Amino acid sequence: MEALCVSCDGPLKIPGDSYQGEIVSCPGCATELEIQSVDPLELALAPEPEEDWGE
Template sequence: MDSQCVSCSGELQIAEDSYEGEIVSCPGCAAELEIYSTNPLKLVIAPEPEEDWGE
């Protein structure tokens, strides 16, 4: 599937077997993007992982 990076508008190739919640990286700007929806394909900036501070 073809898409565009929501950060830099660069071209992205998303695998046909991708799933909602999967994290992909933009080869142009290295932004981490989350597949929000597969039909229609929608990408969002992936949330930053929260630190657990050893808990």
């Protein structure tokens, strides 16, 4: 599958066995993207990991 990065509009090759919720990285700008849907393919910026603060 192919898509465009939502950050830099660069081309991405998404493996056919990818799944909803998977995080992929753009080879052009290194932005982490989350697969929102696989059919149709939809990408969004991946959520930032939250601080744990030892809780």
